[in-house]
Amino acid sequence: MKTYRKELWFNAPARRAFINITPEIENCLKESGIKEGLVLVNAMHITASVFINDDESGLHHDFDVWLEKLAPHEPVSQYRHNVGEDNADAHLKRQIMGREVVVAITDGKLDFGPWEQIFYGEFDGRRRKRVLVKIIGE
Numbered sequence: 001m002k003t004y005r006k007e008l009w010f011n012a013p014a015r016r017a018f019i020n021i022t023p024e025i026e027n028c029l030k031e032s033g034i035k036e037g038l039v040l041v042n043a044m045h046i047t048a049s050v051f052i053n054d055d056e057s058g059l060h061h062d063f064d065v066w067l068e069k070l071a072p073h074e075p076v077s078q079y080r081h082n083v084g085e086d087n088a089d090a091h092l093k094r095q096i097m098g099r100e101v102v103v104a105i106t107d108g109k110l111d112f113g114p115w116e117q118i119f120y121g122e123f124d125g126r127r128r129k130r131v132l133v134k135i136i137g138e
């Protein structure tokens, strides 16, 4: 069995962002040389997510509005976590959008359903943060 590990770095210029990282994951897959197996992609920070959904800007806007309704950033004083920091909402948003995805690899390709793409979801940006890519297979 072959294994492959890589860390991808991101620095979103805004507090919140959704970034399609599918091309980066496809590059990792090529680099790994693995044709049959599994790829795990996870955020290495507890205020960011990795998830799979449609690459459609209206939907991304809808996610952002929905998450702000569930866990508004302001007022920051509403959260007990915000003693000396202001990112409690980012922890909550990450929890609902998830930590990681696992995708099957078939014939050297990500074996997606229709319209599936992999996204990095940033909820407390403006600093360098990492995503882990781990691939196992043959």
Ligand code: ZN
Binding pocket: 081, 085, 087, 088, 091
């Ligand atoms: Zn925090």
